[in-house]
Amino acid sequence: MAIAIDAMGGDVFPRNPVLGAVKAVREKGLDVLLVGDESAIKKELDRCDYEAARIEIVPTTQVVSMEESVAAALRTKKDSSLRVCFELHRQGLAEGLVSAGNSGAMLALGRYVMKMVPGIDRPCISAILPSLQGKVLLVDAGANTDCSAQQLFQFAVLGHLYLSEFYEISSPRIGLLNVGTEEGKGDERRRKAYELLKASPLNFVGNIEGENLFQGRIDVVVTDGFAGNILLKSVQAAAQYMVTIFEREVRNSLVSQLGALWLRSSLLKLRKQTHYAEFGGAPLLGLKGNAIVCHGKSNPDAIAFGIGLAHWAAQAKLAERMNRMIDPYVKLLI
Amino acid sequence: MAIAIDAMGGDVFPRNPVLGAVKAVREKGLDVLLVGDESAIKKELDRCDYEAARIEIVPTTQVVSMEESVAAALRTKKDSSLRVCFELHRQGLAEGLVSAGNSGAMLALGRYVMKMVPGIDRPCISAILPSLQGKVLLVDAGANTDCSAQQLFQFAVLGHLYLSEFYEISSPRIGLLNVGTEEGKGDERRRKAYELLKASPLNFVGNIEGENLFQGRIDVVVTDGFAGNILLKSVQAAAQYMVTIFEREVRNSLVSQLGALWLRSSLLKLRKQTHYAEFGGAPLLGLKGNAIVCHGKSNPDAIAFGIGLAHWAAQAKLAERMNRMIDPYVKLLI
Numbered sequence: 001m002a003i004a005i006d007a008m009g010g011d012v013f014p015r016n017p018v019l020g021a022v023k024a025v026r027e028k029g030l031d032v033l034l035v036g037d038e039s040a041i042k043k044e045l046d047r048c049d050y051e052a053a054r055i056e057i058v059p060t061t062q063v064v065s066m067e068e069s070v071a072a073a074l075r076t077k078k079d080s081s082l083r084v085c086f087e088l089h090r091q092g093l094a095e096g097l098v099s100a101g102n103s104g105a106m107l108a109l110g111r112y113v114m115k116m117v118p119g120i121d122r123p124c125i126s127a128i129l130p131s132l133q134g135k136v137l138l139v140d141a142g143a144n145t146d147c148s149a150q151q152l153f154q155f156a157v158l159g160h161l162y163l164s165e166f167y168e169i170s171s172p173r174i175g176l177l178n179v180g181t182e183e184g185k186g187d188e189r190r191r192k193a194y195e196l197l198k199a200s201p202l203n204f205v206g207n208i209e210g211e212n213l214f215q216g217r218i219d220v221v222v223t224d225g226f227a228g229n230i231l232l233k234s235v236q237a238a239a240q241y242m243v244t245i246f247e248r249e250v251r252n253s254l255v256s257q258l259g260a261l262w263l264r265s266s267l268l269k270l271r272k273q274t275h276y277a278e279f280g281g282a283p284l285l286g287l288k289g290n291a292i293v294c295h296g297k298s299n300p301d302a303i304a305f306g307i308g309l310a311h312w313a314a315q316a317k318l319a320e321r322m323n324r325m326i327d328p329y330v331k332l333l334i
Numbered sequence: 335m336a337i338a339i340d341a342m343g344g345d346v347f348p349r350n351p352v353l354g355a356v357k358a359v360r361e362k363g364l365d366v367l368l369v370g371d372e373s374a375i376k377k378e379l380d381r382c383d384y385e386a387a388r389i390e391i392v393p394t395t396q397v398v399s400m401e402e403s404v405a406a407a408l409r410t411k412k413d414s415s416l417r418v419c420f421e422l423h424r425q426g427l428a429e430g431l432v433s434a435g436n437s438g439a440m441l442a443l444g445r446y447v448m449k450m451v452p453g454i455d456r457p458c459i460s461a462i463l464p465s466l467q468g469k470v471l472l473v474d475a476g477a478n479t480d481c482s483a484q485q486l487f488q489f490a491v492l493g494h495l496y497l498s499e500f501y502e503i504s505s506p507r508i509g510l511l512n513v514g515t516e517e518g519k520g521d522e523r524r525r526k527a528y529e530l531l532k533a534s535p536l537n538f539v540g541n542i543e544g545e546n547l548f549q550g551r552i553d554v555v556v557t558d559g560f561a562g563n564i565l566l567k568s569v570q571a572a573a574q575y576m577v578t579i580f581e582r583e584v585r586n587s588l589v590s591q592l593g594a595l596w597l598r599s600s601l602l603k604l605r606k607q608t609h610y611a612e613f614g615g616a617p618l619l620g621l622k623g624n625a626i627v628c629h630g631k632s633n634p635d636a637i638a639f640g641i642g643l644a645h646w647a648a649q650a651k652l653a654e655r656m657n658r659m660i661d662p663y664v665k666l667l668i
Contacts, residue, residue: 067516132578145513145521179479179563182401187479187560210567214575226521227564229513230557233544234565238572241548244466 002056003310004094005303007036008063008081009101011296017100018044020303025054027304030311033058033094036081060084064105066296073105074112082106086113089289096290096310098281100298106291107143107284114289117323119333122147123284124155125225125293126162127232133216137163137172141282142229143293149192152176152222153200154333156193158285159220160202161325166316172219175208177227182207193222200332281306283313288323290314336390337644338428339637341370342397342415343435345630351434352378354637359388361638364645367392367428370415394418398439400630407439408446416440420447423623430624430644432615434632440625441477441618448623451657453667456481457618458489459559459627460496461566467550471497471506475616476563477627483526486510486556487534488667490527492619493554494536495659500650506553509542511561516541527556534666615640617647622657624648 005021007014014036021032022045031054034041038059045055062080064073077083085097086109099106107123116123124140139155140147147155156174163172176194178186183194185207197204208218210231223231281294281302290313294306313319326333339355341348348370355366356379365388368375372393379389396414398407411417419431420443433440441457450457458474473489474481481489490508497506510528512520517528519541531538542552544565557565615628615636624647628640647653660667 066514067518069518130575132575142513177564179476179560184401184403210564210569211571211574213568213571223564226513227561230511230544230561230565231568234547234568235544235572237545237547238569239576240545241464241466242573242576 001095001314002031002033002093003307003314004033004035004058004085004088004097005307006081006085006097006099006101007034007041008060009099009296010294010298010303011066011100013100014040014044016298016300017098017303019048019300020298020307021055022048022050023300023304024307025051028308028311030054030307032056032307033088035084035088036060036063058084058088064102066102068102068105070104070108073102074108083109083113086110086289086291089291090114095314096292098292098294098303098306098310100294100296100303100306103143103293103296106293110284110287110289110291114287114291114319116286117288117319117326119326119330120154120158120286121151122154123286123291124158125228125282126159126285127228127282129213129232129235131214131216134169134219135167136213136218137220138228138232139220139222139285140225140228141232142225143284144225145229146226147189147224149189149196150333152189152193152224153196154286156197156200156202156204156220156222157326157329157333158322159222161322161329162283162285163219165321165325166318169219171203173203173205173217174220174222175205175212175218177221177223177231178207178209180207181209181212189224197222281309283309283318285322287319289319335429335648336365336367336427337641337648338367338369338392338419338422338431339641340415340419340431340433340435341368341375342394343433343630344628344632344637345400345434347434348374348378350632350634351432351637353382353634354632354641355389356382356384357634357638358641359385362642362645364388364641366390366641367422369418369422370394370397392418392422398436400436402436402439404438404442407436408442417443417447420444420623420625423625424448429648430626432626432628432637432640432644434628434630434637434640437476437627437630440627444618444621444623444625448621448625448653450620451622451653451660453660453664454488454492454620455485456488457620457625458492459562459616460493460619461562461616463547463566463569465548465550468503468553469501470547470552471554472562472566473554473556473619474559474562475566476559477618478559479563480560481523481558483523483530484667486523486527486558487530488620490531490534490536490538490554490556491660491663491667492656493556495656495663496617496619497553499655499659500652503553505537507537507539507551508554508556509539509546509552511555511557511565512541512543514541515543515546523558531556615643617643617652619656621653623653 088094127141422428461475
């Protein structure tokens with residue numbers, strides 16, 4: 001089955017979604033539905049070599065802009081490319097969807113059209129970060145700027161299920177992002193979330209600080225979407241900063257050309273691990289659907305990666321299994 | 335005049351504050367008051383070579399622990415080392431003070447003993463981060479986990495005054511840390527703070543995201559202490575992670591020993607720029623006093639650096655000048 005792609009999402013549309021789709025079709029042999037303004041999509045397609053049999057355009061007449069309010073997107077944009085992506089998925093005409101558009105609207109439309117798994121109020125963005133031993137899952141990486149303690153707890157349950165079921169990490173270690181490790185740190189919500197986590201069957205290791213993120217001591221970092229987004233982007237910025245400074249140092253140093261070349265390749269590898277434009281999309285957890293959110297600045301490579309991720313989620317039955325596995329937790333969540 | 339040092343502050347007390355003080359005395363020729371448990375301080379001093387004429391012990395009987403609530407510290411610890419540091423400064427017996435202890439208690443005691451400059455509700459921690467062109471001031475880097483829009487605006491004014499007066503940056507560019515650059519992003523407080531900043535005479539450049547932190551496009555990042563602390567520690571963790579990964583790569587690569595040595599020295603330089611243990615302390619802005627807060631994990635080098643910073647603040651008349659310069663802004667702040 002095909003993946004629906006919001007061709008009108010992101011900072012460079014329809015170009016980047018179209019080029020990303022063409023790439024995913026060519027390199028991964030996937031089928032795609034390009035949802036959006038038919039003539040604009042055709043114009044972009046005409047510039048590429050593409051496999052016509054695997055690409056179908058689904059014409060829509062409206063676009064949710066990056067600045068648009070969620071309420072307006074829900075009420076007045078019934079034929080937006082974003083909404084139609086969700087409708088196609090709900091109707092079983094697409095196995096999943098990808099958008100680099102307005103993420104607030106994406107969450108709200110997802111919730112409205114697809115519904116949530118039981119016990120979960122709102123979807124969260126899950127991001128995988130590298131660590132010195134394995135990886136760290138960040139929930140929420142930016143979906144919900146204001147969350148209650150109960151919602152923080154819900155993200156922890158989603159993170160637990162996601163890693164244990166799809167990454168085969170048994171009993172993932174869960175940390176609550178805070179400004180100190182002692183119990184009682186942080187604001188009211190953090191303190192309440194701490195209590196909920198402590199009383200739950202999850203493997204809760206307590207409060208963690210940013211400095212413990214990458215040491216391999218935890219598997220899931222739980223936080224609200226505001227702090228999660230700040231964390232993710234600060235880490236990306238720090239990685240980018242270090243790469244730039246190193247490149248400067250290489251230019252100004254006596255180190256051999258060979259050393260510089262080696263250095264550059266490992267620098268780029270590192271940046272790639274943290275950089276959204278290449279890193280390319282994250283599943284929304286908690287939704288009854290396989291939806292991948294990409295950064296607005298995603299390049300075609302990132303979109304193609306996101307399409308691959310949506311296909312993986314569909315094959316792995318992400319939404320279906322999350323919906324089933326959450327069952328024993330529902331009484332704790334409500 | 336001497337600097338008062340909270341000898342009972344931080345994770346390794348009185349050792350690290352005492353060793354830091356001895357180092358500051360030796361290397362910078364400063365006079366210090368070591369405030370805390372007399373016999374414990376003497377025991378540490380006895381292990382070092384130190385210039386007795388420049389070091390005086392001020393005995394106190396109580397300690398504010400790292401876990402202690404702010405209310406308890408204020409009410410029941412009238413003879414704590416931390417409080418006595420502030421009292422010595424208020425009485426003009428110390429030109430400034432340094433503590434690596436409980437930062438919540440430090441802020442509350444500072445506010446209670448020294449008072450605030452007009453129009454400012456609470457002190458904020460100012461941290462200087464490197465950028466690709468110059469530097470970036472982060473306010474608040476961790477003092478106030480919950481702040482109102484008005485308080486965010488106050489931090490912006492403090493940051494503006496600090497950079498324009500003490501770093502000679504005319505009209506510092508001020509950005510509000512947010513989860514998107516468009517107006518209207520973020521929670522209610524962020525949106526209100528945006529309005530206050532936009533209507534003010536400050537050089538407000540709008541919302542900024544973490545990814546724009548280090549590019550030299552802004553001089554001041556305004557945020558609440560929760561997000562600020564997450565940002566600071568995530569950046570430090572990312573820098574540390576990259577240093578560790580590079581060291582691994584160097585060990586596993588064919589690059590020459592010479593290249594590796596060069597690499598290591600530039601890596602350490604970079605980590606130093608962002609790492610608190612060497613980076614060593616930040617001034618509290620908004621307080622009518624010269625107070626430097628150090629991280630609990632500060633090593634003696636970091637404490638010595640903090641003592642130097644307190645001396646710089648005293649010489650530059652930080653508190654006095656901030657108190658005077660804020661005058662034209664007071665009507666906007668209240």
